[in-house]
Amino acid sequence: MGEVSPVLSENKEWVKTRFAKCDDILHRQVFLDNGKKEGLLVYGEVTVSNLMLEEHVIGLSDVQPLSTYQEAEAALLAGNGILFLAGDDSVYKISSKGYPGLGVSKAESEKVMRGSKEGFTESEKLNVALIRKRIRDPRMKVEEQTIGTRSHTMTALVYMEDLIYPKLLDTIKQQMDSYEIDGILDSGMLEQLTEKHWLSPFPQYQSTERPDRAASAVLEGRVVLVTDHSPTVLVFPSDYNSFFQTSDDWYNRFEIATFARLLRFFAAILAMSFPAIYVAVTTWHTSLLPTNLILSMAEARQGVPFPSLGEVLLMEISFELIREAGIRLPGPIGNTIGIVGGLIIGQSAVSANVVSPIVVIVVAFTALCSFAIPNEEFASAFRLLKYGCIFMGAWLGLYGVLLSYLWVLIHLSHLNSFGIPYLMPYVASDLNDYEDERDSLIRFPMRMIRRRPIFARRDARVKLRKKG
Amino acid sequence: MFSGNHKISSRQMYRNYAVVGITLSALLPPLVMNQENTGSILLSLLFLGIYLAGTAIIERPTSIWVKWICYLHYWVLATMLLRITGLLVQQFLLTDTRLWVIMGWFSLFCYYNLYKGLECRLRVSEVLFPFFLLMLLLLTMLMHGEVELSRFRELRLMLQKEQLLIGYELFCWLSAVQSLWHLKGQVHKESDYPRIIWKVWLTTGGFILGFSLFIYCIYGNQGHTGLVFPLASAMTMAHFPGNVIGRLDALFIFAWVIGFFLLCSSLFAPLMDGEPDKKRKWGLFLLLAAAYLCACFPESMEWGEAFLYYISTPVQIVLLLVSGVWKNNKKIKMTCLCLLPFFLLTGCSAQELEQQNLVTAIGVDVGEEEAFRFTFGFGNSKEEEDKAFETEAASIEEAKNMYWEYQQKNMDFNHLKNFYFSKELLRRTDFGALLEEIQLHASYSRGTLVYAVEEKASEEAKKEEQPEEGMPVHRLLNAWYNETSCEIPKIQKDGRYKGYITWPY
Numbered sequence: 001m002g003e004v005s006p007v008l009s010e011n012k013e014w015v016k017t018r019f020a021k022c023d024d025i026l027h028r029q030v031f032l033d034n035g036k037k038e039g040l041l042v043y044g045e046v047t048v049s050n051l052m053l054e055e056h057v058i059g060l061s062d063v064q065p066l067s068t069y070q071e072a073e074a075a076l077l078a079g080n081g082i083l084f085l086a087g088d089d090s091v092y093k094i095s096s097k098g099y100p101g102l103g104v105s106k107a108e109s110e111k112v113m114r115g116s117k118e119g120f121t122e123s124e125k126l127n128v129a130l131i132r133k134r135i136r137d138p139r140m141k142v143e144e145q146t147i148g149t150r151s152h153t154m155t156a157l158v159y160m161e162d163l164i165y166p167k168l169l170d171t172i173k174q175q176m177d178s179y180e181i182d183g184i185l186d187s188g189m190l191e192q193l194t195e196k197h198w199l200s201p202f203p204q205y206q207s208t209e210r211p212d213r214a215a216s217a218v219l220e221g222r223v224v225l226v227t228d229h230s231p232t233v234l235v236f237p238s239d240y241n242s243f244f245q246t247s248d249d250w251y252n253r254f255e256i257a258t259f260a261r262l263l264r265f266f267a268a269i270l271a272m273s274f275p276a277i278y279v280a281v282t283t284w285h286t287s288l289l290p291t292n293l294i295l296s297m298a299e300a301r302q303g304v305p306f307p308s309l310g311e312v313l314l315m316e317i318s319f320e321l322i323r324e325a326g327i328r329l330p331g332p333i334g335n336t337i338g339i340v341g342g343l344i345i346g347q348s349a350v351s352a353n354v355v356s357p358i359v360v361i362v363v364a365f366t367a368l369c370s371f372a373i374p375n376e377e378f379a380s381a382f383r384l385l386k387y388g389c390i391f392m393g394a395w396l397g398l399y400g401v402l403l404s405y406l407w408v409l410i411h412l413s414h415l416n417s418f419g420i421p422y423l424m425p426y427v428a429s430d431l432n433d434y435e436d437e438r439d440s441l442i443r444f445p446m447r448m449i450r451r452r453p454i455f456a457r458r459d460a461r462v463k464l465r466k467k468g
Numbered sequence: 469m470f471s472g473n474h475k476i477s478s479r480q481m482y483r484n485y486a487v488v489g490i491t492l493s494a495l496l497p498p499l500v501m502n503q504e505n506t507g508s509i510l511l512s513l514l515f516l517g518i519y520l521a522g523t524a525i526i527e528r529p530t531s532i533w534v535k536w537i538c539y540l541h542y543w544v545l546a547t548m549l550l551r552i553t554g555l556l557v558q559q560f561l562l563t564d565t566r567l568w569v570i571m572g573w574f575s576l577f578c579y580y581n582l583y584k585g586l587e588c589r590l591r592v593s594e595v596l597f598p599f600f601l602l603m604l605l606l607l608t609m610l611m612h613g614e615v616e617l618s619r620f621r622e623l624r625l626m627l628q629k630e631q632l633l634i635g636y637e638l639f640c641w642l643s644a645v646q647s648l649w650h651l652k653g654q655v656h657k658e659s660d661y662p663r664i665i666w667k668v669w670l671t672t673g674g675f676i677l678g679f680s681l682f683i684y685c686i687y688g689n690q691g692h693t694g695l696v697f698p699l700a701s702a703m704t705m706a707h708f709p710g711n712v713i714g715r716l717d718a719l720f721i722f723a724w725v726i727g728f729f730l731l732c733s734s735l736f737a738p739l740m741d742g743e744p745d746k747k748r749k750w751g752l753f754l755l756l757a758a759a760y761l762c763a764c765f766p767e768s769m770e771w772g773e774a775f776l777y778y779i780s781t782p783v784q785i786v787l788l789l790v791s792g793v794w795k796n797n798k799k800i801k802m803t804c805l806c807l808l809p810f811f812l813l814t815g816c817s818a819q820e821l822e823q824q825n826l827v828t829a830i831g832v833d834v835g836e837e838e839a840f841r842f843t844f845g846f847g848n849s850k851e852e853e854d855k856a857f858e859t860e861a862a863s864i865e866e867a868k869n870m871y872w873e874y875q876q877k878n879m880d881f882n883h884l885k886n887f888y889f890s891k892e893l894l895r896r897t898d899f900g901a902l903l904e905e906i907q908l909h910a911s912y913s914r915g916t917l918v919y920a921v922e923e924k925a926s927e928e929a930k931k932e933e934q935p936e937e938g939m940p941v942h943r944l945l946n947a948w949y950n951e952t953s954c955e956i957p958k959i960q961k962d963g964r965y966k967g968y969i970t971w972p973y
Contacts, residue, residue, distance in 0.1 A: 282821055284562065287715040287882030287913075291828065294714070294883065298821040307820050396573065398722055399561050406577050406592075406729060413591035414584040427591040428477045431656065 003068055008040060008086040014069060015042050015084075021141040023156065024128045025076070030083070041094075043081035046129035048096040065090040077136035099133035105231070107209040109376055112248040116212045124154045124228035127211070131158055131224065134215035147176060147190070151183030154228040155190070158214070163221035163456045168418055172223060172236065187227040187234050197415050201381040204417045206238040213247050219463070221456025237418040237455055241425060241440050243378040244268070249443060257443040265441055267372035272382040272408070274366045275312045276393030276401050278359070282308045284397030300356040309394040311355040315363040316386070318345050323367075424454060435461070476651060478660040480590040482667050483597035485648050488734055489672025490604065491727030495552065496641055497680035498698035500634050503689045507627045509680050511635030513673045516642045520669050522788045523649035524662040534787055538650065541780040543759060545644050546735035548772040550574060551763040553728040559910045560700055560721045568764050574729070575760040581733045582752055586654075589737060593730045600730075603723035607716055608682065610706040614942065615685040622689065640781040645672060647734055686942075688950045695907070700724065704913035705942055715882060715913055824880040825871075831888040831921070831929030832902065835860040839898050842867045843926035844879060845934070856930045863905050881911040885934050887918045887941055888925035888959070894971055903948050906941060914942035920956040920969040928959060935965065947971065 005011055012027075019025040019042075027042040063083075066072050072082045072091040081094040107119030120127045128142050143157045155176070159169065175194040184190055191205045192198065205225075208214055209232055214224045217235040225234040235242075244264045249257040282301075286294050304311060322341040326334045346360040366386070373379035385408060392400030415422035425436030435451040438444040451461045497509055529535055554571040562570060581589055645668060655661050679699065686702050695701050703717040713719075736756060762768045829845035838860040844867070845856050857875075861867040868879045887906075893899055906912045917938035921928050938957050947954040955968035 285718045285882075286821070286824065286826065286880055288718050289714050290712065291714065291826065291883040291885070294821070294826060298824075298826075301821050396565070396570075397562055398718060399557050399570065399573075399725065402722055402725055403573055403577055406726075407580065409592050409595060410577075410581050410584055410588060413588040413595070421587075421591060423591055423595060427594045428480060430477045430479045 004066070004072065004084070004089055004091045006087050006089040008038060008084055011084040011091070012040055015040065018069075018073065018138050021143055021161070022138060023144040024125070024132060024142045025138075032085070038086040040084040041081055042076055042084070043094075043096070044076065044079055044099075044129060044132065046125045047079035047099055048081045048094075062095040064093045064095070066093055067091075073138060074136070077132070077138070079133070099129055110208060110210050110213070110246065110374065112210075112246060112251075114248045114251045116210070116247075118211055119209045120211060120214075120226075120231045120233060122229050122231050124156055124226050127226045127231075127233060128156050128158060130211035131215050131218065131226075134212060135160075135218060140218060145173075145176070148181055148183045151185065153184040155184075156226040158218055158224040158226060160218055160221060163219075163452070163460050164223060165221075165457055168223060168237070171418055172225070184227065185229065187225065187230040187232050190225065190227055191234055196417075200411065200415060201384050202240075202412065202415060202422070203243075203375070203377040203381070204236070204238060204415065204422070206235040206242050206375065207232045207377060208235060209233075210247055216247070216250070220452050221460070237420040238422075239417060239420060239424040240412060240422050241436075243375045244373070244441075246374045250446070254443050254445045258441075261441055261443060264372050264374065267369040268379075268382055271366055271370035271373065271379065272385050273389050273393075273401055273404065274369065275316060275362055275386060276389035276404065277398075278362045278393075279308045279312055279390055280393035280397040280401050283394065297356070297358055300358055303353045304356050306354070307394075308359075309390065311359045312362065312390060313387075315346075315349070315355055315359050316366075316390070318349075319363055319367055320383075420454060429454075432461070476586070476590055476654050477594075477656050478664055480594045481648065481651060481655060482664050484590055484593040484730065484734060485645055485664075485668045486671045487593055487597055487600055487727050487730045488645050488647075489642070489668060490601070490675045491724065491731045492642055492644060493672060493675035493679050494604070494699050494724060494727070495697070496638055497676050498683040498687075500638060501680045501684050503622055503624055504626045505631060505634055506623050506680070507625050508631040508634035508638060509676060510625075511627070511632065512638035512642060513669075513676060515635065515639040516645065516672065517669050519639075519643065519646055519785070519788070520665045523646060523652065524665045526788060526791050528649050528652040529787070529791055534791070535650070537783060537787060538647075541776075541784055542644070542647055542735040543755060544772050544775050544780060545641070546732050547759040547762050548769055548776075549644075549728060549732050549735070550578075550759055551766075551768060553725060553732070554763065556697055556700065556721060556728070557725060559697065560717055563911065571760060571763055574732070575756050578729065578733050578736055579753060579756050581729075582737055582756075583749055586737070589733055592733075596726050596730060600723055600726045603719065604727075607703060607706055607720045607723070610708060610716060611686070611702065614702070614705050614940070615682065616688075617685060619685045619688060620681070623684070637777055640776045642672065642676075643781055643784060644731065644735055645669075646784070647737075688946050688952075701910065701914060702942075704910070705915035705940060707915065715915075717910070717913075824878050825875070826880050826883045828883055829886045829888065829929040829931075829934055830864070830884065831890075831925035831927070832893055833890045833925050834892050834896065838862050840893070840902065841926065843929040844871070845929040845931070855932075856926075858926060863901070865905065865909075881909075882913075884912060884916050885936070886929075886938070887916055888921050888928040889918065889956075890921050890923075890925040891958075891969065893925070894920055894956070894969065900948065903945060907945050907949075912941070914940060914945065916941045918944050918956055919959050919965075920971070921959045922961050944971065 005014075015027055019027075024045050025042065026045050027040055030039045030041050031037065032039055066075060066082075067090055069091075072093070075093040076082050079099045080096050083092040083094055085092070105119045105121050106117050110119075118130065120130060124144075132140065132142075137160070139161045141157075141159055141161050145155050145157070146152045147155055157169065157172065172194065176190070179193050181189075181193070187207065191203070191207070195204050197204060206217070208217075214233050214235060218224055222235055222237060225236070227233070244261055246260075249261065252260075281288050282297065289297070301308075306314065319342070322338055322345070325341070326338040328334070329337060342364070346364070349355045350357050350360060370379050370383050373382065385404070388407075389401060389404040392404045394400070396403065412423055413421075413427065421427050425432070425434075425440050429436045432451070432454045436453045438449050439453065443449075447464070450464045452463045500508060529538065550571055551567075553574055554567045557570045557574075558565060558567055581592060648665070648668070652658070652661055655664065683698055683702065687698060700717060700721060703720040704715055706716040706720070708716060736752070736759070825846050827844045827846060831843035831845070833841040833843075835841040839862050841858065841860045842864065843856055843858045857871050859867050859870050861870060871877070871879050889899075917935070918941045919928065919935075919938060939954070943954050944956065946952070953970055953972060956971050957965060958967045958969050960966050
């Protein structure tokens, strides 16, 4: 990149080229020394306070001269302002407050044991800055656009210019422009409008409240859609696998991460089908259980007035009510109602002989399984499908459960997220030389995951190589 | 952005057709395997290898007439397999449910799978393959205790007219794998096609040989006689270490039905080309409906087999040779929705736990008025009147019906642990009828233990504590079919488990 030019127009050209399509990087013309000295001030929108940008304040700032464009770029992306002056071959770094810190907010729904605790805020500008804070590269582009004829909600598409498929960007822009709506109040509304398979219970956009997760997606060659007034950003394309991953999967050792992923994967299957398997086994396939267990289960059911299907449905619906009430009630009461409600209703139902104790265990275990799925929307899909599965299990036993699995699998196989098969990398992963499988159900050691997933452009998939 | 180009990855194609081969390997070789038929099995594999190699060399058919002739072949095969799946589920999973209900659901899901198109169908098989394989192999391995490897020495390699005929018939069924010919132009890397063919053949061959030998080492010569699904029947002897799961045959069927689902879907797919458009989807629906209706009639098996052996397979061979020498629809959704309640309302004979009584032991003595006097022990049942039930009947089924008439409860034999036969009964000629009933009904596990009782068998069946070591009924059945003898553990007059009785005398 070389030395800074004393010609201001050349510096201006460099800024324009280098930070093209970076809507979060702004520049303005300034005149110092009573208008005698022309300059160009370049800064990150959120990182530099408005006060500092006043011409009479610049002189009072903590200033450091830099001689190369490289240094200037690094200083700018670190959250400072840079000032070019006409006839001066130095660029001046103006120290600033930098990027927003932990004070912004905490991610409530995606808690991790290890890693950043920061969460997105409700300001689009601040959210973009939180991603920029993690990827200080001018190749990370931010394209802003307003949506909503009345709300004029600001949205931003964040991506790595050299990693994404250009067609992907065109497609999402096309989809965003294909509807005219009066107001977009949350990213969820945008998600529903732009999804291809809008009848599917499975989300085709990954939503996250964590800037580190969003930054990681950008580095994989995916696009992040930030919406103003929404602490949740959308990531696309998404696949089935990405909904099972959490940020600390990459921060922890691979053995632990793999174990956690396997656990979540089986939890998802059980969240959908465990009550159905219980109904199927108790009404059709008693042979599957050891004799002593089935005899004690039969004994526990003595006096229960409902069939297995009825008692499972009763308890499942009670549990859903507790969950719904827990969300709507104010903080401390909401937390308590989950435990108290579960205990009291479960215990009372068993004492009153309305349900057998084993059903309470089944429902509680299923609830645990659904909470183990990291993404709430994704978990909700399994929670909903559970009811269909229960009916099928009651009607046709394990055969019915198998048919339910097949239905879900066929449906998932049919889904695509922006042309990427939803079931990647479990299907067609040979198209990326099986590289995607290294970061799927089993997480390989970090040094073995050398390539980006299939979301990235074919010629830009290498992300790790040994030096020398 | 690569989706929607209708290209199939090599792995998808391999997995789809490997499942087809493995499913057929679990079904067919056990039906024909005996001392002399090893040659037939090898012959069928040779035929299949040549046939598949032919598809690698010769271009896939493009003429619509040739395609439809091929499709007729697949359709007939798929129709028979649809019925076989229905029978399998009915016999091992849903005993009292009507066959047409089971097949109806199966057809509906096959249609749903095909409705979504080629890419979707192959993705389904790609994902299911590891589960299918893992479950099948795991369950098979859990039966290692019943495999007698010394039986290998009994095998003979013969190639007479009978073996040639059996080999040919086996090949006719295996020709289902040949449907991959129609996907030849759609493999992502076309140069991979011969390699896929080779791998599919190798997998199918490996499993066919493996299952043949495995089943022979369990049943011996002619041991499978009378069974429709010998391998599934043998699975009743598999036990999970620690006995944390009861009988494993239900899980085996669970895995096997996945195989049948993928097999039938592959065969019903309309000529395997591209994505089905509106017209094709309707055509497919009609073809599936026709297959379903045909499969409802038992005669369809006989006609299908005759068609397969004498017409369609020879025609397929000729076609291959000739080709080598000469160079989202609302109506469908509504129809499915209308059909759904039709299936849901019928055939559901599930029973709550309290409506069943788990039989843990059956004692059989010689009857006074009927052939047998049965005593059913109900193990740890707390109710005094439920401890045992005694009656005279000509068969277990008849006794079961009597119990229903008295108690309005169903006897569940899935937890049956022991059979007690009186010494006197073992000498009688009508004992064979009882063995036949035990052999044919899937609810009697072949792992159930057998004892010969010097006194009354009924007294042993009534006991609360039942022994857990002994000889499985499977060996008694094998001895009966193979006309060999076996030694049944004896319970003496003083109640001691001591000595053996050689049967037949």
